[in-house]
Amino acid sequence: xxxxxxxxxxxxxxxxxxxxxxxxxxxxxxxxxxxxxxxxxxxxxxxxxxxxxxxxxxxxxxxxxxxxxxxxxxxxxxxxxxxxxxxxxxxxxxxxxxxxxxxxxxxxxxxxxxxxxxxxxxxxxxxxxxxxxxxxxxx
Amino acid sequence: xxxxxxxxxxxxxxxxxxxxxxxxxxxxxxxxxxxxxxxxxxxxxxxxxxxxxxxxxxxxxxxxxxxxxxxxxxxxxxxxxxxxxxxxxxxxxxxxxxxxxxxxxxxxxxxxxxxxxxxxxxxxxxxxxxxxxxxxxxxxxxxxxxxxxxxxxxxxxxxxxxxxxxxxxxxxxxxxxxxxxxxxxxxxxxxxxxxxxxxxxxxxxxxxxxxxxxxx
Numbered sequence: 001x002x003x004x005x006x007x008x009x010x011x012x013x014x015x016x017x018x019x020x021x022x023x024x025x026x027x028x029x030x031x032x033x034x035x036x037x038x039x040x041x042x043x044x045x046x047x048x049x050x051x052x053x054x055x056x057x058x059x060x061x062x063x064x065x066x067x068x069x070x071x072x073x074x075x076x077x078x079x080x081x082x083x084x085x086x087x088x089x090x091x092x093x094x095x096x097x098x099x100x101x102x103x104x105x106x107x108x109x110x111x112x113x114x115x116x117x118x119x120x121x122x123x124x125x126x127x128x129x130x131x132x133x134x135x136x137x138x139x
Numbered sequence: 140x141x142x143x144x145x146x147x148x149x150x151x152x153x154x155x156x157x158x159x160x161x162x163x164x165x166x167x168x169x170x171x172x173x174x175x176x177x178x179x180x181x182x183x184x185x186x187x188x189x190x191x192x193x194x195x196x197x198x199x200x201x202x203x204x205x206x207x208x209x210x211x212x213x214x215x216x217x218x219x220x221x222x223x224x225x226x227x228x229x230x231x232x233x234x235x236x237x238x239x240x241x242x243x244x245x246x247x248x249x250x251x252x253x254x255x256x257x258x259x260x261x262x263x264x265x266x267x268x269x270x271x272x273x274x275x276x277x278x279x280x281x282x283x284x285x286x287x288x289x290x291x292x293x294x295x296x297x298x299x300x301x302x303x304x305x306x307x308x309x310x311x312x313x314x315x316x317x318x319x320x321x322x323x324x325x326x327x328x329x330x331x332x333x334x335x336x337x338x339x340x341x342x343x344x345x346x347x348x349x350x351x352x353x354x355x
Contacts, residue, residue, distance in 0.1 A: 007343045026224035032265075036223065064264055064320075091341075101223045109263060136225045137194045138244055138269060139215045 002045035004094045005072050012088050013074055018042075022101035028135045030066045031106030033115040039128040042095035043104070045071040051105065051122035058118045063109035065118075069096040098128060144212070144237070144277070145193050146202040152182040160229070169227060173203060173213055175234040181205070183232075191227060194218075197281030199243050203232060212237060214276060237277040242309045244269040245280055247316065251288035253295075255319040263287070267316045270297060271309040278305040287317060294318035 018040040028034040048071060055065055077092035078084075098104070105122055107115040116132050123130040152159070152170060160170040169187045174180035183205060193201065194215065203211045213232035221228050235241060246269050256263040270283055285300055298312025 004340070005342045007345050009345050011344050011347075021222040022224075026222075027220070032268075038223075061260065061262070064262055103224075108265060133225055135268065136220065137191070137218060137227065138246070139194065139199060139218055 002049045002094070003067075003071055004045060005070075008074070011074070012076055012091065016073075016097070018097060018099055020099060022099040025068055025103055026101035028103060028106055028133060030068075031064070031108035032135060033108075033112065033119065034068075034103045034106040034133050035119040035122055035126075035130050036133050037098045037102045037104055037126070037128045037130055038100055040097075040099045041128045042073065042075065043069060043071070043098050043127060044075075045094045045096075047125055047127060048096065050125040054121040054125055055105065055107070055118040058121050059107075059110065059114070062114070063107055066106040066108070068103045068106060069098060071096045073097055103133075104130065144200050144202055145198055146204060146210075147185055147189050147193070148204045148206075149183040149185045151205060151208075152184050155182050164228065169230055171230040171232060173211060173232040173234060178234065185230065187227075190230065194227075197246050199245075199279045200235065200237070200276045201232075212276070214241060214243070235276050237275070239276050240273060241276055241279075242271060242273045243279055244271050246282045247285050248282040249285050249287055249317065251286045253287045253290040253317070253319055255290065255293055256287070258321070260321050262320050264318050264320060265316070266318055267297070267314060270300070270316070272302065272306045273309045274306045278303075280306070285316065290317065290319075293320075 026036070048067060048069060052065065052067060059065070071094035073095045074091040075093050075095050076089040078089040104126065105119060107118060110118070119132050149171070152163070163170050163184050167187050168184040169190060171183050171185055172180055173183055183203070185203075198215075200212065200214050203213045205211070212235055214235045215230060216233040217231040218227050219229035220226060247265075247267060249265055253263060255261060272283075280303055283300065283302065285295070287295070289299075294315050295317045296312060297308055297310050297314040297316050300316065302308060
């Protein structure tokens with residue numbers, strides 16, 4: 001089921017800009033391996049869900065998967081063959097804002113090879129270039 | 140697992156700042172700083188290929204040798220990472236005595252298998268990857284080994300881990316370190332049905348609900 005917020009303060013949002021790199025959520029925090037975005041983009045709720053299904057079918061209930069992004073931005077779209085004007089259109093889909101460095105998915109409890117394969121399947125469903133990463137050094 | 144305090148050599152950095160640090164990194168060196176013990180901070184550069192493998196092995200304390208200066212005993216206090224969040228770009232060392240008590244995060248190495256995890260549809264989750272402990276600098280272990288076969292029930296807490304001698308737990312003893320959860324096969328089917336129902340679903344708008352109340 002594509003995810004979306006339960007409650008929102010305002011029905012529509014301005015488009016905004018995706019400048020710079022991710023400064024939060026840019027390292028593996030919950031699992032052992034992760035899929036990191038290398039480009040900025042809006043990732044729709046359907047794409048996030050497609051990634052989740054692709055990986056979970058491959059993993060067959062092994063390990064645990066964490067989705068680190070949430071589609072909290074409503075994207076509106078005018079219907080086809082509509083004249084311009086008449087106010088902002090209705091929400092078409094929900095998207096997550098992703099900047100270079102954002103951790104998209106994490107996997108725990110499986111071997112590296114299996115995690116790599118599962119995350120590669122997710123990467124196929126993403127509209128951005130991604131890379132496979134492990135946990136970083138901690139002190 | 141305790142290991143000997145390693146020694147690394149460092150050079151003094153006379154010129155500091157972004158541009159000079161960037162040039163150092165291109166030469167395979169890592170800019171750093173040594174501070175603490177009421178002595179002036181010193182900007183240094185260390186060899187990246189020497190330091191990073193040591194950190195990966197869990198080394199916290201090390202001797203830093205700087206040419207023309209007495210050897211300093213240091214603890215790696217902080218690391219700075221690049222924009223993708225995994226490449227180390229700067230290291231902070233703090234001066235310590237080997238007999239000083241410090242609080243550090245030590246990596247957890249899990250081994251064995253929990254009895255609960257052997258059941259059908261069980262998923263073993265490692266909820267924590269490191270534990271905060273207080274000990275003498277000379278006694279900091281590279282890792283803490285956690286035997287999962289000793290897990291009673293569905294979870295293992297930090298307080299239940301047998302710590303090596305000289306280590307005191309600094310984290311909350313109730314912190315869950317590992318747990319066993321069970322996957323429910325019916326969850327996926329419910330999710331697909333809900334998908335159809337959710338197509339026309341819209342989130343509740345808080346501000347509109349408030350406006351209605353005020354009007355009513």
